[in-house]
Every structure is written in C-alpha cells, then in structure tokens.
Amino acid sequence: MIRHCQHLAASSEFPTRFGEKKVQAYEPDIVSIGPLHSGRRGDQFQLMENVKRWYLQCLLSHANITLASLIKGVVDLDKRARDCYAEPLDLNKKEFVEMMVLDGCFLIELFRKGPSDEQHDENDPVYRMSGIRLYLYHDLLLLENQLPWFVLERIYSLTAVKNTTCEGHASSLTNLVLNFFIEYLGDNHILNRSEELHPKFLHILDLIRTVIVAPFENQSKGTQMPRIPNVTTLSEAGIKFEKSSKPSSCILDIKFDKGVITMPRLVIDERTGPLFRNLIAFEQCYYSCPHMITSYAVLMDNLINSSKDIDLLCEKGILTNWLSPEDAAQFFNHLHSDTLVIRFYYGGLCDAVNQHYNTNWNKWMEKLRREYFGTPWAIISLVAAFILLVLTMLQTVYTIHQYYHPPE
Structure with missing residues (x-):
C-alpha cells in the first residue's frame, strides 16, 4: 500500500506498471541509493560501492567529523526515513542508518566536487571517466533510487565546512544539486531557477521536477482531456507553430492565441526519456503531486503522431532532436502509457485549438494560401x-x- 506521506517510491506494483515496457528507464545501472536496490549491491555496483567508501572518508576528513559522530547525528531520523518508503525494508536499524550515512555522504561529496575542477582527484574514476558520470546522472534521477531530502539536509548540515559562505544549508545544498545536473540535461533552460524555491522537497527527483514546473503559468484544468489534431494536420488548417521568444520559458508553458501555438524549446536525446518517465512515475505515485508533466506528455502525444510532426517542429526551432525522427515520435507516443491524468492542465488550450480548427473559413483560407500562394x-x-x-x-x-x- 502506498503511504500518504513523503514516500520515495510506489508500492511493489511500481516496476510492473511502469517498468515492464522500459526497464532501463527505472532501474539503476551502476549505483544504488537508498534501500530499495540495496540487495543488488554487487557486480555492476561494486565500483561505486568502493567510491562511496572513499567519498565518505573524504567528506569526514574535510568536515573534521568522525563517523561515529555523524551516525549519532542522523540516528534519530531512522523511523521518519523508513516511513517514506512504501515497501517493507529488510534492514535493521543499524544497517539502515549506516546505509543512509554512506549513501548520503557519497551524494554530498559528489555534488561538492562537481562544480570545481580543483576538487577532483586524478585517481577519482567518477571524474576521470566521463562515461561514469552519464550513468550516475541517470541513476540519481530514478524514482526508486532516492534518499529523503531531509536526510541529505541533515548530513549536509553536519558536514558543512565552517567557512562556507551561503545563505543557509538548504539553499546551498539545492544549488549544489542543480549545478551537478544542469550539465546532464543538455538544455540550459529546462532547469530554470528564476523562481524562488521553497526548500521542502521530498528527494532529488522532486527538486528537479519542482524547478522544471515552478515557472509554469496556471492554465484551466479539468477531468476532461479533449484531443487535438497533430502538428501536420493543424498546420494544413492554417494554425502556425512558433518557438517561445522568452529565454526563461518553462517547457510546459504552451500557449495558443490568434491561430498560433507558441512552445518553448525542448531538447530530445537518450537522456530525455528516463527523466520524463521518472517524473511522470513520481506524479502518478505521490498522491498530492499535480499531474503537470503527465499533462504535458499527453498534449505532446496529441501533437506528435509521426516523423513529419517531429520534422516540422524541428524546422520551427521548437524541438532539437538528437534521435531519429521516428524514434522521437515513438518516444512521445509511449511516454504516458498506463497513466491516469487527474486535472488535465491543457483543457482550455485544446478547446481553443479545436474551435479554431473546426472553423471552415480558416481551412479554406489555408488551402487557398497553400495551393495558390505557396x-x-x-x-x-x-x-x-x-x-x-x-x-x-x-x-x-x-x-x-x-x-x-x-x-x-
């Protein structure tokens, strides 16, 4: 049963419902964080288990704190952290606390090393081999591979260097995490930090989602999900597509006005799928999370049916596609499979588009323009x-x- 609290993963049915069609989008490749994949700490995870222990010693050294003191500082979080997971855990209290400390220190040290080359050791496999970082970026954004944010905050607070200048531990931790992931996402504006964030996140994935959706302007929402024609069909009916002129636009901020659909730019590559799938899985599994990313996926599935739609949006500068047009179209067509949308956020936009599309005069004028003035x-x-x-x-x-x- 899914707990109505700050749970980090869904019930045991989660891998069956979301993971069976795209397992690699939900399961870690080289590093296990938290208890849900702790039983798999071997084989492909062994390298990063060694790195975890090394990073733990590095963090203890520069923070001038003992491991015993650190464990004592987080032991009171045991029950609160356990309650965040919907599945029963096999770890006893000692094992669970040690897991939190090891994984939490690894993450803090990883994020601390990230922004500055001066912090990198030439023997560090994470920063000596860029391929490992790509796997790490993927694994650390998985829904089932998370630690509670309050655990990370506590460890960060206990290990923060005294002369660090920041407005506060939570704010500085947020910046460290975002700076680490900006490189991975391949799109500088998808993590738009123009909005002031309230540092009460559930975990790292929740932080990433919050930053993505924070600038999204409220639109009419409801239980109905009206379908609209695809990009090619709408274009043939005279509806134009333009890239948003705002450099800080939220990727969800899609507008329709006077026959023009305005959309922010989106980069599509092999990293986009796992990110969106885990964001959607989080919205589906956490009871109070608005279905904003899921609504976006539904709308994009409406607009994109084939490679022709991808090509047209690429010509307009709306999409930057590093996949084949066919794979990009399939990505959108299957992104929200087996999901339920509560409060669809683009109902008003779809109604306005359909009203414009169903007006015969607009179709006739576009046909005249295309056939005789093309x-x-x-x-x-x-x-x-x-x-x-x-x-x-x-x-x-x-x-x-x-x-x-x-x-x-």
Whole structure:
C-alpha cells in the first residue's frame, strides 16, 4: 500500500506498471541509493560501492567529523526515513542508518566536487571517466533510487565546512544539486531557477521536477482531456507553430492565441526519456503531486503522431532532436502509457485549438494560401491567369458592344 506521506517510491506494483515496457528507464545501472536496490549491491555496483567508501572518508576528513559522530547525528531520523518508503525494508536499524550515512555522504561529496575542477582527484574514476558520470546522472534521477531530502539536509548540515559562505544549508545544498545536473540535461533552460524555491522537497527527483514546473503559468484544468489534431494536420488548417521568444520559458508553458501555438524549446536525446518517465512515475505515485508533466506528455502525444510532426517542429526551432525522427515520435507516443491524468492542465488550450480548427473559413483560407500562394511560380501563374481572365472579359464586352452598337 502506498503511504500518504513523503514516500520515495510506489508500492511493489511500481516496476510492473511502469517498468515492464522500459526497464532501463527505472532501474539503476551502476549505483544504488537508498534501500530499495540495496540487495543488488554487487557486480555492476561494486565500483561505486568502493567510491562511496572513499567519498565518505573524504567528506569526514574535510568536515573534521568522525563517523561515529555523524551516525549519532542522523540516528534519530531512522523511523521518519523508513516511513517514506512504501515497501517493507529488510534492514535493521543499524544497517539502515549506516546505509543512509554512506549513501548520503557519497551524494554530498559528489555534488561538492562537481562544480570545481580543483576538487577532483586524478585517481577519482567518477571524474576521470566521463562515461561514469552519464550513468550516475541517470541513476540519481530514478524514482526508486532516492534518499529523503531531509536526510541529505541533515548530513549536509553536519558536514558543512565552517567557512562556507551561503545563505543557509538548504539553499546551498539545492544549488549544489542543480549545478551537478544542469550539465546532464543538455538544455540550459529546462532547469530554470528564476523562481524562488521553497526548500521542502521530498528527494532529488522532486527538486528537479519542482524547478522544471515552478515557472509554469496556471492554465484551466479539468477531468476532461479533449484531443487535438497533430502538428501536420493543424498546420494544413492554417494554425502556425512558433518557438517561445522568452529565454526563461518553462517547457510546459504552451500557449495558443490568434491561430498560433507558441512552445518553448525542448531538447530530445537518450537522456530525455528516463527523466520524463521518472517524473511522470513520481506524479502518478505521490498522491498530492499535480499531474503537470503527465499533462504535458499527453498534449505532446496529441501533437506528435509521426516523423513529419517531429520534422516540422524541428524546422520551427521548437524541438532539437538528437534521435531519429521516428524514434522521437515513438518516444512521445509511449511516454504516458498506463497513466491516469487527474486535472488535465491543457483543457482550455485544446478547446481553443479545436474551435479554431473546426472553423471552415480558416481551412479554406489555408488551402487557398497553400495551393495558390505557396510558391513564386504558383503566384505568377495565378496572376497570369487573372490577367488573361480580365483581358478575355474585356474582349467579350468589347465584342458585345460592337454587336449592339456598330460604328456608323
């Protein structure tokens, strides 16, 4: 049963419902964080288990704190942290607290090393081999691979260097985490930090989602999910697509006004799928989380049916696609499979688009423009035909006039 608290993963049905079609999007590759995958700490996880212990010693050293003191400082979080997981845990109290300390210190030290090359050891496999970081970026954003944020805050507070200048531990920890993931996402504006964040996140994935959706302007929402035609069909009916001119636009901030759909830019590559799938899984599993990312996935599935739709949005600069057009289309078509949308956030937009699309005058005008004004030669032919028609009419009028009014 899913607990109505700050749980970090869904019930035991989660891998069956979400993971069976795209297992690699939900399961870690090289590092296990938290208790849900702790039984798999071997084989492909062994390298990072060694790195965890090394990072733990590094953090203890520069923070000038003993391991015993650190464990004592977090032991009171045991029950509160356990209650965050919906599944029963096999770890006893000692094992669970030691797991929190080891994984939490690894994450804090990893994020601390991230921004500055001066913090990197030449023997550190994480920063010596960029491929490992790509796996880490993937694994640390998985819904089932999380530690409670309050655990990270406590460890950060206990290990923070005294001369660090920051406005507060929570704010500084937030910045460390975001700075680490900005490189991974491949899109500088997807993590828009223009909004002031309240540092009460459930975990790292919740932080990433909060930053993505924070600038999203409220739109009409409801239980109904009206469908709209795809990009190609809408374009043929005269509806235009434009890239948002705001550099800080939230990717969810899609607008429709006077026959124009305005959309922020989105980069699609092999990293986009796992990120969106875990964000959607989080919205589906946490009872009070608004279905904003899920609504976005539904809308994009409506707009994109084939590679033609992908190509058109790429031409407009709305999509930057590093996959094949066919794979990108399939990505959107399957992104929200087996999900339920409560409070669809684009209902008003879809209604306005459908109303415009179903107006025959708009379709006729677009057909006229496309068939007779689409190319310079078509325009020249139309003008020539018009001139010929006018001359023919003048000739006819002149002939009739001559017949009834012959010259004297």
